[in-house]
Amino acid sequence: MSLPAKTGGQRSRFGLGGPGGILPFLRRNTILALILLLIAFVAGIEVARPGTVTPIWISNALLFAAPLGILGAGQTLVMLTGGIDLSVASVATGSAYLLATNASLGSVAAVLIGLGLGLGVGLLNGVGIAVLRVQPLVMTLGTGLMTEGVMVVYSQKMLASEPRVPEFIQALGAGKVLGAVPLDLFLWAPIAIAMIWGLRRTGFGRLTYAVGDNRQACELAGVRVWQVLLVDYVLCGFFAALAGLVLVGSTNAADLSLADVYLLPSVAAVIIGGTSILGGRGGYAGTIIGALILTVLTSLLTLLDAPEPIKQILYGAIILLLAAAYARLTD
Amino acid sequence: SAADKYVVGVSNTLIGNGWREEMICSIKAQAEASGIVSKVVVANRNGGPAEQIADLRNLISAGVNAIIVNPSDREALNPVIKQAATKGIVVVAVDQAVSAPEAYVLTNDQVAYGKVGATWLFEHLKGKGNVVEMRGIDGVPADADRHQGFTEALKNYPDIKVVASTFTGWALNKGAQQMKDLLASGKEIDGVWTSGIDSVVVDAFKTAQKSYVPVVGADNNGFVGQLINLKGDGFSGAAVTNPPSVGGAGLAVALDVLQKKDHPHLIKITPEVWDNTTDANLENLKKVYDAKLDPFYSIDFEVKPYTTYTMPQILACKGP
Amino acid sequence: MTEASSLLEIRDVGKRFGSVVALRAASLTVRAGEVHALMGANGAGKSTLVKILTGVFAADGGTVSLDGKAKAFRSPAEARRAGIVSVYQDPALVPDLTVAQNLRLARVSLPAVLDHLADLGVGHLDHASFIRDLPYPILRLIDLARALASDPKILVLDEITAALPADLSEKVFRVVHSWRERGRSVIFISHRMAEVSALCDRATVLRDGVTVGVTDPARGSEERIVSLMLGSEVVKASAEAHRAAEPSPRFAGVPALEVRGLRYGHRVNDVSFSIHPGEVLGVAALEGQGQDELFDCIAGVRRAEAGSILADGKPLRLRHPADAIRAGLVLVPANRIQALLPQRSIRENVALPMVRGIGAWGPIAMTAERRRVDEAVQRLRVDTRAESELRRLSGGNQQKVVIARWLASGFQTLLCFDPTRGIDIGTKRQIYALIRDLAAAGSAVLLFTSELPEIPLACDRTIVLFGGRIVAEMPASAADEATLLRAAHGLAARAEALA
Amino acid sequence: MTAAPGKSRASERNGGASDASAPPEADQRPSIAARLHRFMRRNPALVGMPALLVLVLAVTILVHPEFGAFDLQSLALGALPLAMAAAAQTVVVLSGGIDLSIGSLMAVSNVLAASTMQHASYQEALLLAVLILIAGAVQGALNGLIVVLSRIPDVVVTLTTGFIWGGVALLILEKPGGGAPEGFLNLATGTLCTDWLCSAWVPNALILLVTSVLLVWLPVRRTRIGLLIYAIGSDRIAAFRSGVNVELTRILAYVFGGLFSAIGGLALTMTTGIGAPLAGTYYTLSGLAAIVIGGVSLTGGRGGMLGPVIAALLLTLIPTDLIYLDIDPNYGQVIQGTLIVLVVMIGGFAAFLQSRK
Ligand SMILES: Nc1ncnc2c1ncn2[C@@H]1O[C@H](COP(=O)(O)OP(=O)(O)OP(=O)(O)O)[C@@H](O)[C@H]1O
């Protein structure tokens, strides 16, 4: 049996400085290191275009990071178990689309239908992965395709359905209070608190880590692993649906590729945040910063006057450098 | 009688895109309306030229009489199109062109699309000011054509400055974030040209509490609604038409050719500009706008004189 | 002890892992043609020293010289080229390759290994079998044979006998002897005093990463070595704790665990026994006589095909370990890696069963949990220096955590499979004392141990398994090593049949 | 006990050779049936996948009796790039890694080929193809180097290099275009025609598929390199302690990944005749689906090449059948997703039953 961290404990060619000083401190407080990186990025924007970083800009950044952060919450859960969910983008899109096309049934009903899709797909993923032991990557790739296909069929029946995004969802997705506090923060913050606290302080959080670390050990300790996995995937579907609602609130209308651009970033945010792709290690605090870093990076590239290919290359290279710095720090 | 009815194949390589779905609906509606189509076989998936070649070959095998294809490339499909033609299959490329001489081409003129919209904007700004160009996906032919049109228009207005050019990826949220970032950066912006990600850009001004500037968009229902409803708040803009019903029109052409009626091999649909600056134009917009429709439904739903279906038929989106 | 005659000379080697200091100043001198014991309590740094010697880790300081020349190997391959090969504490065989492919991987010749395996009593091995399908002891022997086949000047054996039953250990000793006769050197790591005194010429003792002495491990010097290893106070404490079982009382009433006619394939055949509260039942067997399957069936890891298992007189349906745990049956499995969360803390590992059911998915009572965990950890004296990630604990300390887990969460019957495997002598005594205490407090214990001499010390009664059947049952007082060995080889059964 | 025990016995067994690479079955010869049984048990994908392919082909012919040479060629053409993407992913995944940049790597080779071959002769095109293969291997090596040197998980590295290579493809060719000489395209789009044999039933694409897999993979699989790749994929620490140069082997796996991706990119050029900077995007994820359906374990070390290649054929055949069956393509996507899920679920269920025994 190979331990999850395959190179753990092997010879390191790239040792770092001695025990004292700032580096070891950061190494013990990786979240702090991530925050410093984020600040460096923001500073970079301010240097590139002085006067950009204003309260309004910051509040916009938070506004845009929220859907990514909420998607990242579900992705964090499943990645901690050693899995991944590639259906989150389809689910978010689908829930947004269902919300908009069912608005005539009343806002609450429409929201419930949207969230219901998330729970449904999450449940399907959960059954496949937890009970039938399908590889998460393929299972969710498949259910993502299915969801998208179903939504396309559905959309053709719904061309004249008078789609509408309820007022409060619009406010949630784009509104601000006190001038600069984005309303979606009022959804994201409780989720963040629940995630961070739940992962650290509840039995379910413990088991999420444990299952990702060593499934067999969990079974031997009397844990019915499938239950844990099932709930994690259902939660992930639910968070994806929630993110879809926030997204559709910010665009006022849904199309069927609404959340596509969030798929890879939702994975990247979790990874940048220091959660192991192999499971068992990491947490949501990192994902939050990861989502913020990606959002700020996107802004930076928008403001940078460079051809698109160069921007793409920069986007890749910067994330890579970030991850490398982070890996050095925590190695 | 069923004997002289035709089987029609459709090939499309972008799914989940509202415009393309509407295009397919218009093909189905036209098939229904024509009364001489027995079956519409659709090959619809995400992919590039390689996938589309496979789909076209499969449609040929499936024994269709005509193929309506929204081509993913101008050159790559030519050999298959030739193969189809030798089997007597009529191929009509819609939306984008192919260079195969056997094919009929019925397209929206994408260069003109970029040019007329940009020209409207530059005129509206009286030939002077800072504009933002919000493009689609880099590397996609339609995007390149529209950019070419935009650039051609720009040549005539030396005092117009493009202060930013972004790729929205035709994704709503990406476009919205880009606009908000640009607004926050303190850049002076006098007008915006978009490649179809329009309504979220207008919304961005509202959220940022900045006063509206002229925006050029597409004939999306939602954007047209903004042109009508925000006029009172000082918003001016123009929708450039890009009818997805080229699909239905293509089918009509194909059926004509199958029945030995002559058609030119190249039919270009010239885009129109619908702005909200005069009362007359506003009235026209109100005529086509339908609050009940999907905001991303293109409301230019027929291509005269080719399409003959009714509004309920295309909304039903059901073939024979 | 002249410098000239020494083959390997390790001086003042240090190694730290983050904040954990594994080695401070470890020194070791090995002469040509000697079997040299490396001793120390769990976590003393033995394995780390071996890994530095063979190029798995780089040392932070100190020197290694071979034949008088300074060396710093950068990989096990490099060490092997210089004539140093190690059998590590955990198997270094690739699970998804076949035996033959593993040998090819290490560039050793298949026939040579097969011959060594034959000498080790594994003559019938199908070398096209996958490593993942082979039992653990066999893996250890393949590992050993592979090391032998590359014909090293210095062979390092890190707790090779820990997972081996007595008969196989015996074969290993013979191989070690013959190796010495050929003028080769062996560094031998083991927690079993008897082995060390029988086998080794000299012993180097490590305590907390420092070499505290080099001595002659001849019979009779055990206590001296133990006090070197553990420091004097600890010795006193553990010696007190170590007492032999009192004469077995008569057990009556409803058994805590009763097994009737249990069958699993042809590995477990019609096995029946019962254990009463307060009783410790020993299981003695050679490798592969069905003991693994027996324990697994009772613990709900595998489903028995026939027979019944009763706890407190009530028949159980065991479909998952959770069912067994609910009925008070808990397992300390043979392979600790199966039972642990390598990236999580000691605390989370120990507390894992406490949050196992859906009822415990809510908020954790942190203080209460900490108290229970700390209590168990202290009772087993787990070295908590590297507590934040379990994989950084030494092998023996990992083993302790598995036991601590059940102490913390409670049970009725403890199924202990070789619980002292790889555990130092101090802790070993302590664990047996613990088992006696648990029994005295009313628990029942089913104990398999590969160290037969331990059975009379810890158990009240013993059953012996051979070929999946119980071939003998005796009170612990009668279970001396010779008797047990004979029974375990099926000789008793044959004798009975003849009679 | 002697010093070198039983050397003579060993010699008898192995005909005097103590060759470490002698075939494992050399001495013990279990019955053919037993070996076959064991082989099937160990390589379920090797038996199951061809059976599944035959089944799906049978269904295809059933619903579309006109299935002929033209359709066989369609299948081969359609499957070729996907099969190469799957092959690339297979090597990397077997070594315990993953490569999410395969689609972009294919795009780079595709546009490189189309932009350099446009006015080249057939011979020049072949030479350029070789250079592009080398470039592909170098790109793979870069991926591998970054993975090894940075110590970042491979998913992250290749996710980001995917962006980078995608940008590079766009730099090389801004929009679809370019071309290649007829003879070069014919390598994939033609059918077998030699001096002594001409058969429309043997599409060149199929020959290309089989030979490129065989030419690259068999030498790897049969030699030490293959052993090393499987070893580090199965247990990196154990392999390291067995004396394997883990880092070099990881890089090597990525090199082969890059090589197969480059073949895939060239295949795209051959089948479409052009270069398209976004052409590869679909292949990263569908390649992954193919390898999992083909029985390669995503945790590394287990699986082979046959399964993924057949899975690529299956994934190509399914949309075809949907067209023949005239199923609403939007349901088609639902069906395809469901099929992927079903195939792996059934696999999972079978493994579950197996473990019960
Ligand atoms: N990779 C590592 N990272 C962090 N700490 C480590 C690592 N390896 C060993 N240690 C620590 O170094 C110390 C010595 O461990 P080592 O494995 O050498 O002990 P040992 O003497 O072999 O013990 P045992 O008899 O239990 O096997 C322990 O405290 C252990 O926790």
Ligand SMILES: Nc1ncnc2c1ncn2[C@@H]1O[C@H](COP(=O)(O)OP(=O)(O)OP(=O)(O)O)[C@@H](O)[C@H]1O
């Ligand atoms: N999934 C697969 N796809 C393609 N070829 C495969 C696959 N699996 C195995 N092969 C080929 O089949 C042959 C036999 O494979 P196999 O793995 O049994 O050989 P091996 O390495 O000798 O192992 P063993 O010792 O288990 O027989 C080899 O030529 C191998 O390359």
Ligand SMILES: [Mg+2]
């Ligand atoms: Mg050790």
Ligand SMILES: [Mg+2]
């Ligand atoms: Mg094999």
